[in-house]
Amino acid sequence: MSGALIAGWLRLAASRIAAERVHLTELDAAIGDGDHGINLHRGFGALEARLAAGDFATDAPGPLLVLAGRTITGTVGGASGALYGRALLRAGAALEAWPGGSVVTSAQLAAVLRAAVDGVAALGRSRPGEKTMLDALVPAVVACEAAGATGVDVASALHRAADAAEAGARDTLPLLATKGRASYLGERSIGHLDPGAVSSALLLRALADAAAGGA
Amino acid sequence: MVAIVLVGHSPELLRGLRAMLAQAAPAVLVSVAGGTDGGALGTSAPMILAAVRGVLAEAPDGAVVLLDLGSAALALEMALDDLVPADRARVRVSRGALVEGAVRAAVEAAGGGPLTAVLAASEVPPGHDKLPDDWPANGTAPG
Numbered sequence: 001m002s003g004a005l006i007a008g009w010l011r012l013a014a015s016r017i018a019a020e021r022v023h024l025t026e027l028d029a030a031i032g033d034g035d036h037g038i039n040l041h042r043g044f045g046a047l048e049a050r051l052a053a054g055d056f057a058t059d060a061p062g063p064l065l066v067l068a069g070r071t072i073t074g075t076v077g078g079a080s081g082a083l084y085g086r087a088l089l090r091a092g093a094a095l096e097a098w099p100g101g102s103v104v105t106s107a108q109l110a111a112v113l114r115a116a117v118d119g120v121a122a123l124g125r126s127r128p129g130e131k132t133m134l135d136a137l138v139p140a141v142v143a144c145e146a147a148g149a150t151g152v153d154v155a156s157a158l159h160r161a162a163d164a165a166e167a168g169a170r171d172t173l174p175l176l177a178t179k180g181r182a183s184y185l186g187e188r189s190i191g192h193l194d195p196g197a198v199s200s201a202l203l204l205r206a207l208a209d210a211a212a213g214g215a
Numbered sequence: 216m217v218a219i220v221l222v223g224h225s226p227e228l229l230r231g232l233r234a235m236l237a238q239a240a241p242a243v244l245v246s247v248a249g250g251t252d253g254g255a256l257g258t259s260a261p262m263i264l265a266a267v268r269g270v271l272a273e274a275p276d277g278a279v280v281l282l283d284l285g286s287a288a289l290a291l292e293m294a295l296d297d298l299v300p301a302d303r304a305r306v307r308v309s310r311g312a313l314v315e316g317a318v319r320a321a322v323e324a325a326g327g328g329p330l331t332a333v334l335a336a337s338e339v340p341p342g343h344d345k346l347p348d349d350w351p352a353n354g355t356a357p358g
Binding site: 035039042046070073074075076077078079081082083085086123124180181 | 224250251252253255256257258259260261262286289290292293
């Protein structure tokens with residue numbers, strides 16, 4: 001997993017968020033404060049601009065993820081900015097701790113994703129089943145860990161992780177929100193997709209596609 | 216003297232509150248971190264970190280941080296995680312209401328109160344004495 005792949009992923013994610021920003025905002029308008037797509041578009045747009053301007057003076061994947069995480073925490077704004085920023089920072093720190101600073105096997109990838117998702121869960125004081133981004137992220141990590149145990153390559157493991165994230169996001173429809181602003185709605189949150197789970201699945205699909213050469 | 220840090224989603228809201236504190240307690244150092252790095256509504260962990268570090272450098276007695284909404288706590292936690300332990304030990308985060316808590320904290324700080332006293336002053340329950348005791352119950356005809 002090279003720095004070029006990380007940069008390609010972040011650019012692909014930025015363009016897909018730009019394309020989905022209205023949809024994400026509509027999902028959030030139903031059960032939140034209606035700014036999820038706008039916030040992510042602003043933050044990933046800023047990230048894309050910094051990548052294009054050559055602001056990040058590194059090609060190493062770990063440091064690049066850390067710089068991206070700092071940008072996201074400063075520009076997205078809502079709770080999602082802190083949570084996605086924490087995920088990127090923890091993933092970057094996990095990669096930097098590795099000899100060689102990169103992911104080679106799907107088992108290593110699973111460990112990096114686990115570090116990122118554990119960071120999100122700890123900061124949000126949340127767990128799967130509460131109609132949050134964790135309902136997409138945790139199944140993705142579990143799928144990646146299973147793939148890592150069987151020794152498939154990184155691109156295949158990411159593909160399975162993205163599939164699991166999308167299924168997890170779809171499965172937020174009947175859930176009762178108990179965290180974040182959606183929890184203010186109580187039972188009226190049932191019957192809506194969680195926007196954070198949907199954007200999490202989008203980000204993981206973009207990573208899988210970038211790794212598969214689609215970036 | 217203990218310093219105050221205001222964290223919130225709106226730069227305008229915090230600018231206004233800072234002006235109120237400057238009038239109530241002009242000697243107290245107040246720093247604000249409102250909005251995202253680009254000035255949009257939201258919070259920014261890097262901006263919060265800079266605000267906290269800025270006052271800690273000037274205020275050996277520490278700082279009390281107040282928030283506008285619970286969602287600001289996530290960015291605040293990320294910012295505080297980046298402080299060195301000696302700095303983190305001089306920061307207290309208030310559960311108080313932003314406006315009343317900040318005014319009370321600033322007045323306590325101006326009087327020379329220590330960090331624990333400024334924190335306690337900021338955490339008086341919202342609405343504690345905003346209305347006089349003989350204020351008519353809501354829904355009753357005005358006297």
